[in-house]
Amino acid sequence: MPAPVAADRPLRRLVVPAFLPAAVFGIGQGAAAPLVALSARELGGSVAAAGAVVALLGLGQVLGDLPAGRIVARVGERSAVLLGSAVGLVGVALSFVATSVPVLGLGVGLFGTASAVWGLARQSYVVDAVPEAMRARALSAMAGLSRLGFLLGPFLGAAVVHLVGTRGGFLVQLVAVVAAGALMAALPRLEHPPDAAGGRGRGRTGASLRAVVTAHSRVLRTLGAGALLMGAARASRTAVLPLWADHIGLDAVTTSMLFGIGAAVDVALSYPAGRWMDRRGRRGVAVVSLLVFAAAHVALPLTAGAVTLGVVAVLMGVGNGLSNGVIMTLGADAAPVDARAEFLGAWRLCHDLGMLAGPAAIAMVSAAAALGAAALAMGAVAGVGAAAMARWVPRRPPRPRAI
Template identity: 35%
Template structure:
């Protein structure tokens, strides 16, 4: 036990990450339905879910500068405390505008937390072990995502749809306490950019534009399908299939369990065979799983037999569970993959700034998923929205297959050279 706790990643990063993901997992089955309770359109529901991603977008680049100026520990604590306060504040939000603003500000805090822990991980891991280390990080996140939905769905079903937000705030505050105890203050502080904020990042983008455009586009599409499932599954389950909070929570927990079980195999695949061998099948399978969701209503008719329908277990439940499970399996194959790819590509002399740009692109995808689902659903319905997201996921697989170079070989050659 002491050996485990002495691991430089366990207390400073892994445990706070688990707690944050557990808290956010509580909200997965209820957040779209909470937003819909304000009697708004699918487009506005998507915008509310995207608000956190918009906050990330706004905060990513400033977070990299703040990290360099105030140090890693202060940046982590400031970020996680902002997330906690904004999350708990959703319980008291009287209007949908306040919900949007709280999620937006929470996203800015999340950007600061993400960049600081990401830089810590990139510094603390060797290139030839990075895939496994970051897949474990992704796996820790997935454990929280696996446990959270069923708890959140249960809390909402026995109290109201608002109470999971209070629990989320409390769990996130606990993560802040662990980080405050375990994270050491950075010894080195980097001087501010010599040529201004915008020019500084423009120079870094120009120096790395090929990787940021090709791999960045792949990441943009990848994060779009990843975030899109978190709005499609609850809304389709509730609005089309008529499932309740507990059923949706169970489905997302089962999907999260399968996702979670793949984190170590994903790391081994990335470090032994290459990053492509994880990324390409991952997003191809997610595209298939997403495309199956519009078929669940028809498939459920064949499953609504007496020996299938017991309590919460109905034909609709089983049909959506199967599609969500394939999504979980596919996503698990790329556990930690986007962080690994970014860390592989990042120049050592501008690590935090590059990772800020990398996170900016990824957060654009996280924001795009809910917005795309909401916009298409308002125009055409939830089924076409699912198919649109499936097409984006398939595009991600194609980009990683044909346009993004294999970074594992590059890293091994670099490590072996004197």
């Protein structure tokens, strides 16, 4: 049996069991993400059908959030990871061998559901494994490494695609799911004194998911609304930035470079943002990140070339980098002591609904008005989100309570 992990063990002791799997899992996601739509087109799907298949990833994650909380609560993080890995393997395998668009969509949706289980199990474990004073930087570091993996994934995927064709990205993803699952399946056993920081939330009340959501409905309606708006602002950038680049006549290579620069800024700011949250509180980071998103979206229609759009891409990278770990940290702070996993499932659902709604809002406003109007609308959404975070994020993390 693995040796117990002490509650005050430094973050570096979590590199192999928690942080490295996040990066490996991110590599798999990044390798496959650019190829989902292309695979759908190769199978004879229309542009609309390809877009729907891409959306199924987010939909699968949304549908998996609430069950993920219950699964982690019932079977524990290690078993939940094994289950999520098994479902993810089935999903990726279906995507790899799909001979029709519906089969591809099923595979993509299953992987989204597996991602929800994976993400919640990872978050729950890290929250228990670190002292409360290091919670934000631990979660931000994990989020940043996941983003780093996602940034590197397309390059590795491109090399495999060159050898085996478009489905090569799914092959990389398959290997990544196996490797990340194997690493997390060896999670060290956690043992804490009853009052140890970071050791809370291991008990189970047996409360139903409905009871947990009802008991914490005020937090989910208020702070959860801020999480939803942040999710919408974060996700919209992946749609509005490349669409505007195409609108002003930039080619795919330039657009990819600008996106890469923004992503590099994103990764670089993740850990510093976590330290800021641990030292100064969560509110400042949450509000500033959304204000930066608002400024970037409002400035987007004013750009007319690669340089000015590059400035906006960097701004979006700053906003996203600062927001890395914010949602996970706020959720961990607000979670009840004896029903953490169930609460976190509902909490993640708030954010993931925003992630699903953001690109959809861009599409709808663009169709009804113009792309510039869609960008301004998302700027307003981010501004409202900043106000919500300023109003509802506590100055200091609250002490967790029972339901």
